[in-house]
Amino acid sequence: MALDPVTAVSDLAKTVITTIWPDKTESEKAQLAAALALVQGQIEINKAEAESPNVFTSGWRPFIGWICGLGCAWNWIGFPIGKFVLAYTGHPIELYAADLSEMMPLLLGMLGLGGLRTFEKVKGVAK
DSSP: OOOSSSHHHHHHHHHHHHHSOHHHHHHHHHHHHHHHHHHHHHHHHHHHHHHHHHHHSSSSHHHHHHHHHHHHHHIIIIIIHHHHHHHHHHHOOOOOOOOOHHHHHHHHHHHHHHHHHHHHHHHHHOO
C-alpha cells in the first residue's frame, strides 16, 4: 500500500471505477470458471457412478442406451416386419410405432458423447 497521496488517490479512484463499472472480461472469466468447475464436478460423479459395483448405480446409462436402441430397432425393423406379417396372415391386430420425439434427443446426446469418446481414442488422448 502506497503512503504518498497521489498513489493513494489513484488506488481509491481505481477501486471506485471498478466497483461502478466492473470489467466484463473478469466477470465472464468468473462465469466460465464456475461453469468449468460444475462440469468437472459432474465428470467426477459420473466416474464414481461408473465404478460402482451396484448395478443400479453403474448400469443406468447402459440401460438407457439399450432402451433407446430397442425403441429404434422396433420403429425401423420390428414395426414394419410385424405390420407386414400381421397383414399377410390376416390378423386384425393394430401395431403402433414408438414415439421417438422424447427418445431421440436422449439417444442423439448419448451418441454425441460416444462420438467424442471415440474422437479422444483416435487422437490418443484416452487410455
